[in-house]
Amino acid sequence: MSVTFPVVGMVGGGQLARMTHEAGIPLGIRFKLLSDTPQDSAAQVVSDVVVGDHRDLDTLRRFARGCDVITFDHEHVPTGHLRALEADGIPVRPGPDALEHAQDKGVMRARLDGMGVPCPRHRLVRDPADVAAFAAEGTGGTGSAGGTAGSGGADSAPGGAFPFPVVLKTVRGGYDGKGVWIVRSVEEAALPFRAGVPVLAEEKVDFTRELAANVVRSPHGQAVAYPVVESVQVDGVCDTVIAPAPGLAPARSAEAQQLALRIAEELGVIGHLAVELFETADGRVLVNELAMRPHNSGHWTQDGAVTSQFANHVRAVLDLPLGDPRPRARWTVMANVLGGDYPDMYTAYLHCMARDPQLKIHMYGKDVKPGRKVGHVNTYGDDLADVRERAAHAAGYLRGTIQE
Ligand code: ADP
Secondary structure, eight states, rough: OOOOEEEEEEEHHHHHEEEHHHHGGGTTOOEEEESSTTTTTTTTTTSEEEEEOOTTTHHHHHHHTOSSSEEEEESOEEEEEHHHHHHHHBBBOOHHHHHHHHHHHHHHHHHHHHOOOOOEEEEEESHHHHHHHHHHHHHHHOOOOOOSSTTTTOOTTTTTTOOSSEEEESSOOOTTTBEEEEEESSGGGGGGGGGOOOOOEEEOOOOEEEEEEEHHHHHHTTTOOOOOOOEEEEETTTEEEESSSSTTHHHHHHHHHHHHHHHHHHHHHOOOEEEEEEETTSSEEEEEEESOOGGGGGGGGHHSSSOOOOHHHHHTTTTOOOOOOOOOSSEEEEEEEBBBSSSHHHHHHHHHHHOOOOOOOEEEOOOBBTOOOOEEEEEEEEEEHHHHHHHHHHHHHTTTTTTO
């Protein structure tokens, strides 16, 4: 009797797809990939690749043939196409109803407001004049709610107006801070509107640090929560992740985990959900953003948790029992490796591996370009300062900014 294993259809050929595929290998799970080019990170390692455009329904349908389930490396497949695939009888996980909240920041904010989840004050805006009007209101300190701003019926502004500086975000298509502007005047507010897509205005939160609460949920409704982590951003891009978040009170951590579990359940998320959070000086935790796929803030789990985010994502989309999310070490630190001036990172392995035998290097097969995320490192241990230093050293050495 021949044994068959399911085929997971992964839309998107980036590093998240590459590492999810890697996690499926020990389970014998087969992967089929829809990739923009044959050179994409995951296309280099998956044997069954369809090269095509994820925005084209016919391409998606052709790709989906022979897949037992479809999942994603990014959030950019049009929601209507996902509904069409579901209507064709193909399980899409996470499904379009859930995924829309990660695709559209306006939809996400409206839904979280409805759930009573604490978020930065916000409202959808039509044009720079709209922004100027409520920012002026905010300066006046009236704090009145409502207003006529907004499109799509989601013009909620819990807490009312707020003054410049204001954070403007295109509601769809942003990543790694692209699509996010901090504006201080009506003149500066013009830029985001040039793309012609709706724009969400948010108060600029004076946060003390950024946290992420990562959970995984299966169709059975089983869910696991990873320790809450601190995510250190540099120039809008994640630089370092520390697991668990240092100094986070156990009660606060449990609260953030419960919040993420509640969001996953109420939105019907299947797979990995990252809830990006702002921690404020007055002790509040606000939700910044949702991502429904493996996430940069969860890369530490590859080497620092009993079951990685990638392995649990694979299990979840196949409705298998989820694995233990607990940490293996007291501290695990992930540092992203960005491209620098030296295209040859391999030569740096010798030094990095000799210096830190606990170091784990994960490269994505991408050409090195200055500032581009091309890999990450994980390391772990009992002394946080030492673990941070080792991770930062390795990432800097690989990039070429540290020479000794
Ligand atoms: P992206 O979808 O590109 O990841 P995010 O909404 O996560 O965009 O924003 C990127 C970064 O911009 C955040 O990690 C944070 O550092 C900063 N940021 C976003 N929103 C706010 C806000 N309301 N107040 C202050 N900083 C913000």
